């Protein structure tokens with residue numbers, strides 16, 4: 001297990017980052033899939049890997065795992081340059097799900113563990129324990145062909161970390177799961193982190209990233225756009241002013257920057273101007289529009305993600321996040 005904190009045992013090297021990658025690039029024929037991904041995932045953390053469809057997430061994860069060889073750049077996994085030689089320290093849930101239909105749930109998990117160096121006997125015992133703990137006790141001896149898609153996915157997920165790896169890489173683990181099982185998966189991921197593992201998972205579902213992640217990497221068009229905490233990502237955008245007035249705002253705020261939209265409840269919404277809330281309030285008061293309600297809302301991760309991946313000119317959102325609100 002990587003050393004992540006507490007009293008440092010003598011002779012054991014401190015592993016700061018479970019994953020360090022720089023300038024990863026991959027082209028398939030004339031199709032550029034990844035053009036420059038940088039990634040630093042601190043040991044013992046849960047990191048979300050976010051990007052639109054086709055952004056290059058799966059290709060990047062496969063390069064990190066050594067399944068694909070990068071055309072350029074490098075990656076160090078658990079301090080090692082050759083991930084295939086430390087496969088027993090890594091767990092992986094691929095995007096494409098697939099299990100042997102004739103195998104039982106217990107044998108499937110034990111088999112997956114055996115592929116990563118866990119003795120079969122030990123794997124079977126752990127499989128029983130994992131299946132029982134995660135609501136599949138009555139299915140231990142059931143064949144995969146009798147499982148629903150979500151149940152089979154759960155078995156594959158449990159199999160991906162039955163060997164208690166130091167690093168777990170999950171490609172779209174939430175897709176195909178109902179909300180209850182998505183919640184259960186969040187709990188599983190947190191528990192694995194608490195055990196000492198580092199988890200990197202890709203997703204399009206912002207709520208999971210928002211709740212779970214110690215840090216995020218956002219990619220678009222094959223390159224890294226942002227690395228940092230959820231709070232840093234949200235601070236890339238200014239807060240929104242939400243105001244309800246008795247008289248129409250349109251003319252009164254014509255000289256305020258930003259776009260204005262009125263929702264069904266008659267509330268206007270616009271980005272907080274750089275001069276701040278106090279000055280904005282004074283300006284609205286001076287316009288005599290009769291303020292009924294006024295609040296500010298922090299942007300959600302969803303808003304920040306859309307802004308980051310939808311801005312092809314943007315190069316470095318980290319610089320903006322570090323500099324505070326715009």
Ligand SMILES: Nc1ncnc2c1ncn2[C@@H]1O[C@H](COP(=O)(O)OP(=O)(O)OP(=O)(O)O)[C@@H](O)[C@H]1O
Nearest residue numbers: 028031032033051052053054055056057058059060
């Ligand atoms: N083997 C391949 N041959 C040709 N093109 C590929 C191959 N694998 C990926 N690509 C292309 O590379 C780009 C990135 O694909 P990738 O699967 O890495 O994206 P992704 O972010 O995982 O997408 P999604 O969220 O839809 O799974 C896409 O345009 C895809 O069509």
